Amino acid sequence: MDESSVNKPNEISLNVFLMAVEKKAYNMALISTGNREEALDIVQDAMFKFATHYADKATEQWKPLFYRIVQNLIMDWHRKQKVRRIMTFWREEDSTPEPWLASLNDCPETILCKHQKSNATLSILHELPVKQQQCFLLRAWEGLSVKETARAMNCSEGTIKTHFSRASAKLKQCIEAMNE
Template sequence: MPLDRVEASTARQRLDGFLRGVERRALRMAEFATANREEALDLVQDAMLAFVRNYAAKPEADWPPLFHRVLDSRLTDWHRRNQVRSRWLSSWWPAKNDEEAEDPIATAPDPGEVGPLARLMGEDAGQALDVALKQLPLRQRQAFLLRIWEGLDVADTATAMRCGEGSVKTHLWRALNALRQALEAHR
């Protein structure tokens, strides 16, 4: 077998392994954004195609933030389209505003508190988290999922979300506080 064909086969295997490893979490992220599995599947497929077309030749270490950059772009587009549609369909469906002023002291976690999910067990905890994540604004949710779940560092998360590292920290801070408050309500 020619050398370039061997290399192509190896590259395909690596790409396959990467996509296989990330696809389920990507689907769940898209589901949190769309609340619809079919639409989520379409978005993930689009993201895979665009990632392979544009970034497959990049170094493997760069793939996670680049894949999520593509997916995040798809989710943002979907969100924008949905907002426009919603604005036309219904004027009484206010969109959440990421930039709402919050009192950081009032929303700061209690250092003595072990955490809201500690009180929830099994499916209850999963459902509570699911609902709380769906209620988050898109940017806050993405910051939480990319940093906490996907394990990207701040710089890679900023790359994926196409924003500054400071914005990532702000979105994450707000997401953590909002999730904590939402999950506290399940007590």
């Protein structure tokens, strides 16, 4: 299957939309799960659900709807992980973490500082509570409005403001501590 097989107008616009959001959605899932395969699974499920059920909606609704699916899948993943951790509390974690979650001292010396800073920032984001983390990513990075973020995360606008300010404050504090 190649890209030329996408030909109808609605499909073209859906293709363009998915192309625009897939990488960010993948990164959001990756930061939240810390696992590449899980992140890919989440994006795949989100794309399938969106294409199957919501592609006929108005295009201006697509972004919040798509991110809502992604958010739901991320929250489901965390719930399942929580249950799994309870059920298998005696077992060690067997998944290999992403490079930015591993030791920060492995990088070559020339790019050490820049790399370390990036990795450390991503680690801080990963350590944030899921809702704060996703709220920050949707608001600050994806550029959704408070209303759109509230719709995507299925909570009130006040809650979004609280999550965002807490995430931002925590990030500021950690980045400043890292720079000192």
